[in-house]
Amino acid sequence: MSPRRVMIVDDEKGIREALKQVLEYEEIEVQACASGHEAIRVYPEFKPHLVFLDVKMEGMDGLESLKRIRQLDAQAQVVMISGHGTIQTAVEATQLGAYDFLEKPLDTDRILLTLRNALQHVVLVNENVRLKQEVRAQYEIVGSSKAIRHVIGLIEKVGPTPARVLITGENGTGKELVARAIHALSLPPRASGPFVEVNCAAIPTELIESELFGHMKGSFTGAFADRAGKFELADGGTLFLDEIGDMSLSAQAKVLRALQEGVISRVGSGKALPVDVRVIAATNKNLAAEIEHGRFREDLLHRLNVIPIHVPPLRERRADVAQLITHFTAELTKEGLAAKEFETAAVERLTAHDWPGNVRELKNAVERLLILAAGPTVAAADVEKLVGKRDGGRGTGAAASGGDAGWLRAATFEEFKQSAERAFLLGKLQENDWNVSETARTLQMPRSNLYKKIERYGLSRGNEGGVS
Numbered sequence: 001m002s003p004r005r006v007m008i009v010d011d012e013k014g015i016r017e018a019l020k021q022v023l024e025y026e027e028i029e030v031q032a033c034a035s036g037h038e039a040i041r042v043y044p045e046f047k048p049h050l051v052f053l054d055v056k057m058e059g060m061d062g063l064e065s066l067k068r069i070r071q072l073d074a075q076a077q078v079v080m081i082s083g084h085g086t087i088q089t090a091v092e093a094t095q096l097g098a099y100d101f102l103e104k105p106l107d108t109d110r111i112l113l114t115l116r117n118a119l120q121h122v123v124l125v126n127e128n129v130r131l132k133q134e135v136r137a138q139y140e141i142v143g144s145s146k147a148i149r150h151v152i153g154l155i156e157k158v159g160p161t162p163a164r165v166l167i168t169g170e171n172g173t174g175k176e177l178v179a180r181a182i183h184a185l186s187l188p189p190r191a192s193g194p195f196v197e198v199n200c201a202a203i204p205t206e207l208i209e210s211e212l213f214g215h216m217k218g219s220f221t222g223a224f225a226d227r228a229g230k231f232e233l234a235d236g237g238t239l240f241l242d243e244i245g246d247m248s249l250s251a252q253a254k255v256l257r258a259l260q261e262g263v264i265s266r267v268g269s270g271k272a273l274p275v276d277v278r279v280i281a282a283t284n285k286n287l288a289a290e291i292e293h294g295r296f297r298e299d300l301l302h303r304l305n306v307i308p309i310h311v312p313p314l315r316e317r318r319a320d321v322a323q324l325i326t327h328f329t330a331e332l333t334k335e336g337l338a339a340k341e342f343e344t345a346a347v348e349r350l351t352a353h354d355w356p357g358n359v360r361e362l363k364n365a366v367e368r369l370l371i372l373a374a375g376p377t378v379a380a381a382d383v384e385k386l387v388g389k390r391d392g393g394r395g396t397g398a399a400a401s402g403g404d405a406g407w408l409r410a411a412t413f414e415e416f417k418q419s420a421e422r423a424f425l426l427g428k429l430q431e432n433d434w435n436v437s438e439t440a441r442t443l444q445m446p447r448s449n450l451y452k453k454i455e456r457y458g459l460s461r462g463n464e465g466g467v468s
Contacts, residue, residue: 159185193237219268
């Protein structure tokens with residue numbers, strides 16, 4: 001661990017030496033400065049964890065020095081010290097970003113307590129920065145193909161604006177990554193505000209309004225306490241409405257009102273609550289077709305679709321597959337899997353595959369290959385076992401790997417139907433990353449029926465390589 005560093009800035013030599021003695025006894029590395037100008041000059045090289053800064057100094061006073069230090073380092077931790085402390089000065093220092101305010105004569109116990117608290121705060125700040133960097137890496141958009149560069153270009157243009165965005169694309173293409181990237185590029189302070197996600201397809205219709213807008217105690221059975229909804233939780237930040245095409249018409253009407261008026265009301269309450277929320281929506285459905293069938297409001301589409309962004313499927317950006325494999329391998333290795341290099345032939349085989357489940361399916365495949373490949377590298381043979389031998393661009397992934405020939409070999413029409421149904425269901429399960437509920441919804445089939453067919457045909461992740 002690097003030594004803790006503290007800077008003392010005071011034009012009184014006696015104060016500097018006394019404070020330095022106390023800090024060095026605590027094994028702190030100390031840099032003493034006699035003026036604000038000296039502190040500004042030394043700060044970038046010394047990089048202190050904490051600064052004790054006198055308010056009243058000749059030349060550049062403490063408040064001006066504080067302002068200049070915060071310009072050099074927005075995370076700087078500064079404790080102001082003064083022999084003529086006033087509430088007004090303390091308030092002004094706090095507004096400029098000071099961590100604390102101490103009055104002279106300085107008390108040793110108070111100094112050490114402030115020192116401990118401030119250094120703990122530095123640790124928390126650094127940990128927060130580290131976690132944010134990890135989150136950004138986790139949600140990084142990987143690729144350099146023309147298709148993905150176009151998406152990134154749109155993100156960079158729309159991010160710093162307040163415009164609403166509608167993201168479209170197949171399941172697993174990375175619509176959430178696009179939404180998070182737009183949020184991160186929003187104008188301050190929204191970028192540092194909350195990012196709240198709602199999966200409209202995963203919430204029962206009768207609960208979606210409560211989930212979005214909150215509810216009051218006793219407003220319905222099970223409402224045992226007042227509860228804030230996602231709109232309130234996202235106030236000052238971004239609300240990501242994923243699978244907006246699955247939202248009920250009644251909830252759509254309330255969302256429309258929130259977008260038009262900037263206010264919401266909890267279920268069971270007539271009180272209007274103002275909210276400042278940037279809404280980003282996403283769907284894998286054709287909303288124009290949903291409007292024609294009376295399942296989606298046209299006026300809501302116009303409100304949401306200020307800037308449309310379409311995320312291309314992986315089969316339309318095959319040039320990115322190699323980069324994604326490298327990215328996922330590094331990510332999974334950090335999580336504890338053994339590092340293995342993908343042979344060129346293996347990468348080529350993965351690139352040729354159609355990936356009906358898109359990037360999400362590719363990540364799962366990379367993880368399985370890292371676990372199941374017997375040798376120190378992942379070979380083409382390992383990939384063949386996973387995705388089958390059929391080339392991409394003509395089939396629909398593992399479900400098609402059995403090929404039409406397998407169906408044509410069927411002895412009876414009933415056998416042909418069963419073989420085709422098995423391949424179809426396997427493909428749809430893969431597209432939805434083996435989410436049975438989502439697959440049943442997509443197929444407009446009762447979930448219990450789908451489970452019966454999965455059991456009947458012996459479908460599982462382990463037999464994705466082909467159909468019998």
